[in-house]
Amino acid sequence: MRDFGMPMGPYELQDLTGLQIAWANRKRLAASRPESERYIPFGDMLCEQGFFGQRSGQGWYVYEKGARQPLPNPAMDKMITAYSAAQGITRRNFTNSDIVAQLMAVLANEGALIVQQAIAEDFAAIDTVKLAGYGFPRWRGGPMQYARETSWAKTIKTMQQVANQSNNSWQLANFEGLK
Secondary structure: OOOOOOOOOHHHHHHHHOHHHHHHHHHHHHHHOOOOOOOOOHHHHHHHOOOOEHHHOEOOEEOOOOOOOOEEOHHHHHHHHHHHHHHOOOOOOOOHHHHHHHHHHHHHHHHHHHHHOOOOOOHHHHHHHHHHHOOOOHHHOOHHHHHHHHOHHHHHHHHHHHHHHOOOOOOOOOOOOOO
């Protein structure tokens, strides 16, 4: 995501803000989580080991004392490999463009839902917040503008693929009229 123009990727951001925050929320919501919803326990597993991100020196990444530069976390690789094997998951590689397409589709879907729920007035408001408050690359215009420029049809197809990978985990926005 750095190559895309973001100040950092989503896992680095989680390490920066502290994994314990989302962990507390997941624990609070655990009793009401539908059994049919896909749930990946890696964030919980990290926190249970006392790995809360930068503040503890380890999370999704490893951080040398006094440094903020994320380094690969070998323990994370082992955790993912063991979990995949135990769950019978065939691992696959993602290209940088796959990652960008999926993350941008998710952002556009969430932005459309926010507008449809009347939380934000329009797509321009979504883009403004992402540009001014979240470090979205200005030259890309925001996630909604990016989806428009790269094709709503492609964004919708990618979001449907993401949703199909995690049954019952995503609410798809109503994209009628955007194709």
